[in-house]
Amino acid sequence: MALPLPPGLTHAEVAFLAEMEMVTIVPRQRLESMDLLSGQTPPLRPPHRAQLPLWLALLLKKQRRANIVPPPWLHPASLSEIIHRETKENPQTFSPPPPPPAHANPHDPGHARRLADADTILSPPFQPSCTASAPAGYLPYHWLEVAEALLAHAGDDMAAPAGEVRSLLRDLVEVRAAKMRSSTSVLGGAENGLMELTGVGAIELAESRAFVLGVVDGVRKIGAGAEAARREDEEQGGGIHDDDGSDDDMGI
Amino acid sequence: MDIDDILREVDPTFHAIPQEKRDLQDLTRAWVAERCAPELLQWPANDLFERVNENIKRQIEKVEEMTGDMDPKTNFVLIVLQTELERFKYLVRSYLRARIAKIDCHTLHYLSTDDLRSRLSEMELAYATRHQALLHNHYLSSFLSSFPPALQNLNDTAGNVTMIDAPDLDSAVFVRLLRDTAVEARDVDVDSSTGGQENAIYILRWSDAKPLVDAGSAELV
Numbered sequence A: 001m002a003l004p005l006p007p008g009l010t011h012a013e014v015a016f017l018a019e020m021e022m023v024t025i026v027p028r029q030r031l032e033s034m035d036l037l038s039g040q041t042p043p044l045r046p047p048h049r050a051q052l053p054l055w056l057a058l059l060l061k062k063q064r065r066a067n068i069v070p071p072p073w074l075h076p077a078s079l080s081e082i083i084h085r086e087t088k089e090n091p092q093t094f095s096p097p098p099p100p101p102a103h104a105n106p107h108d109p110g111h112a113r114r115l116a117d118a119d120t121i122l123s124p125p126f127q128p129s130c131t132a133s134a135p136a137g138y139l140p141y142h143w144l145e146v147a148e149a150l151l152a153h154a155g156d157d158m159a160a161p162a163g164e165v166r167s168l169l170r171d172l173v174e175v176r177a178a179k180m181r182s183s184t185s186v187l188g189g190a191e192n193g194l195m196e197l198t199g200v201g202a203i204e205l206a207e208s209r210a211f212v213l214g215v216v217d218g219v220r221k222i223g224a225g226a227e228a229a230r231r232e233d234e235e236q237g238g239g240i241h242d243d244d245g246s247d248d249d250m251g252i
Numbered sequence B: 001m002d003i004d005d006i007l008r009e010v011d012p013t014f015h016a017i018p019q020e021k022r023d024l025q026d027l028t029r030a031w032v033a034e035r036c037a038p039e040l041l042q043w044p045a046n047d048l049f050e051r052v053n054e055n056i057k058r059q060i061e062k063v064e065e066m067t068g069d070m071d072p073k074t075n076f077v078l079i080v081l082q083t084e085l086e087r088f089k090y091l092v093r094s095y096l097r098a099r100i101a102k103i104d105c106h107t108l109h110y111l112s113t114d115d116l117r118s119r120l121s122e123m124e125l126a127y128a129t130r131h132q133a134l135l136h137n138h139y140l141s142s143f144l145s146s147f148p149p150a151l152q153n154l155n156d157t158a159g160n161v162t163m164i165d166a167p168d169l170d171s172a173v174f175v176r177l178l179r180d181t182a183v184e185a186r187d188v189d190v191d192s193s194t195g196g197q198e199n200a201i202y203i204l205r206w207s208d209a210k211p212l213v214d215a216g217s218a219e220l221v
Helices: A011-018 A054-062 A076-089 A143-153 A162-186 A202-222 A224-238 A245-250 B003-010 B019-036 B048-067 B072-105 B107-112 B122-142 B206-214
Strands: A022-027 A050-053 A066-069 A102-104 A112-114 B172-177 B181-185 B192-196 B201-205 B218-220
Touching: A011 A143, A011 A202, A011 B019, A011 B072, A022 A054, A050 A054, A054 A066, A054 A143, A054 B072, A076 A162, A143 A162, A143 A202, A162 A202, A202 A224, A202 B172, A202 B201, B019 B048, B019 B072, B019 B218, B048 B072, B072 B107, B072 B122, B107 B122, B172 B206, B181 B201, B181 B206, B201 B206, B206 B218
Parallel strands: none
Antiparallel strands: A022 A050, A022 A066, A102 A112, B172 B201, B172 B218, B181 B192
């Protein structure tokens, strides 16, 4: 009954999440709005575009009821640009994630407003980062999963021959995998104690989660004694100025 | 659709996310967090699960009603509804199973203080209490009863060594920041504090990440 899986999402679970990404489709048949648990779907009227979750778009595609519009970042030009940035401009870090979706605010021209509620902030896969209106040149969090699904099931809808896109994707996977591997060499000895992986993709995290977290935990356990001694020193040193020394170990 | 809906659609300042979508986002986030965090997290407040379960029940009834007519047009809608239903049920089931796995692993720990007990839902609390009682009775009847009374406890904390296993709260996790916020991290050699940007992904100790996650400024990935 209890889940026998180790902590951290598996590949299958990541793929499940990626299927919730919204994509843009061009319907080929009329279909009335449906009452789904995640809200009503837009009524489909060819040739008006509509936004649907990937799993539903793939279902419609398989039944030849719709075509999928590939997201702009999956265009060969955009992919080559990202590869160039990853290899030449920033050979150390991952390329940045897409900027959060924003809307112009008519009451305050020049300042775009975040597309979010006060209490709910949308995060991938619920940000519209794989629709036709997503910005080109940025890889969304679920980039590889969405690209693979689109290539496998909607290869004929691609802007370029599927083979060309596929080979660019393979280059990108290799460049980024090399970065992931080299990032582990600084895992133990990061100068400021904070390791950043901004821009990494979900499947890349799933791939190396066990290894990276294992290294970090291992380094912590080896250094546990030294760390406890250092904290004790700091607490005694800080206690002269401040009676409440327990706050000091956060290193503010 | 009435005039208000139309006006709302063209008004760029109105971005309220519909309740259903918010629930799905919350459910997904809770599931990912539970799958990644080393310890059991707070049972979600604001009746999220009651609402989701109620919706699932209603959707099942609707599917049962629609199965009756064999019109090919509704047939496809039926497939879509059922596919989505299965996806939702998978999310809920996987979430609950991930929680049960953690409760099974450290039952006594989660029953030991009121603070920890309040993280469990009513059903989980009943399950954990009964499970532990059964286990204890079984141990008593099979071997504990032949021990001296002083050694029969399962939750002895004498001599600074506790028998209650607890999850390792300093395990490393991946977090994504949901808004710009200060990130404080402890490490072996040095502690640090950085102004983190929205969407940044960090490796942190769970004990450092928990305040951020609880405040809603970060989520586990």
